[in-house]
Amino acid sequence: MVTTIVILCLAAFVAGFVDAIVGGGGLIQLPVALITLPNDAVSTVIGTLKIPSFSGTAFAFVQYARRVAIKWKITALMCALAFIFSYTGSYLQTMVSNAFMKPVLLVILTGIAIYTYTKKDLGDKKRESLPEKKLLLYSASISVVIGLYDGFIGPGAGSFLILAFISLLHFDFMEASAHAKVVNLATNFGSIILFFYKGKIMWIYAIPMAICNALGALLGSRLAMIRGNKFIRVFFLIVVIGTLLRFSYDVFLKN
Numbered sequence: 001m002v003t004t005i006v007i008l009c010l011a012a013f014v015a016g017f018v019d020a021i022v023g024g025g026g027l028i029q030l031p032v033a034l035i036t037l038p039n040d041a042v043s044t045v046i047g048t049l050k051i052p053s054f055s056g057t058a059f060a061f062v063q064y065a066r067r068v069a070i071k072w073k074i075t076a077l078m079c080a081l082a083f084i085f086s087y088t089g090s091y092l093q094t095m096v097s098n099a100f101m102k103p104v105l106l107v108i109l110t111g112i113a114i115y116t117y118t119k120k121d122l123g124d125k126k127r128e129s130l131p132e133k134k135l136l137l138y139s140a141s142i143s144v145v146i147g148l149y150d151g152f153i154g155p156g157a158g159s160f161l162i163l164a165f166i167s168l169l170h171f172d173f174m175e176a177s178a179h180a181k182v183v184n185l186a187t188n189f190g191s192i193i194l195f196f197y198k199g200k201i202m203w204i205y206a207i208p209m210a211i212c213n214a215l216g217a218l219l220g221s222r223l224a225m226i227r228g229n230k231f232i233r234v235f236f237l238i239v240v241i242g243t244l245l246r247f248s249y250d251v252f253l254k255n
Contacts, residue, residue: 011032
């Protein structure tokens, strides 16, 4: 058991570091946990991982909030919707298979990678603010779709949030990372409530992983703030490509 905890904690640290910068920490934690805990139900493993994800995201947000002015009015709406739909997604996850979503995600991720690579100035600076009605509509749509996805499948949700904040809400990478952390806290919390109620959290692994994830998040968020938007953009592209390769494996090679 000690060896298992050490492996999971190392994965949690790296996941926290990556997630704090551009999201996508679940791509590291989830495969390691599924391999390390082969005899546990997938829903139990996913439920357990929500605790370190929440911890790391919270610590990363505190760091970003010292540098970025959070738009609390719009963020509060997004968090409320994200919480509700993340809870719904997690409920669905305990009932049905999510394998049918992976080919769809493969197409989406390919588009995101191409878009990010070709748009060299993506997220370097803020664009003109959206009209309030359009801002509310886009924000609500983002929260519903990504909240449902995060509760149902999870990996890459932070990256999707960042891209949505940049491409639809006209934030720069730094602002997008900061606001994505707040919404991600809501999606994680919605899932945690459901998995806690269902008894799907293994606390013996969740607590030490949460500590390590938080340490990784502190390091990652500080590095992101020092290096700035261009560094975050490059890191974002790397994580998107990693996500793309992961789902490609699941769709084409995994039995």
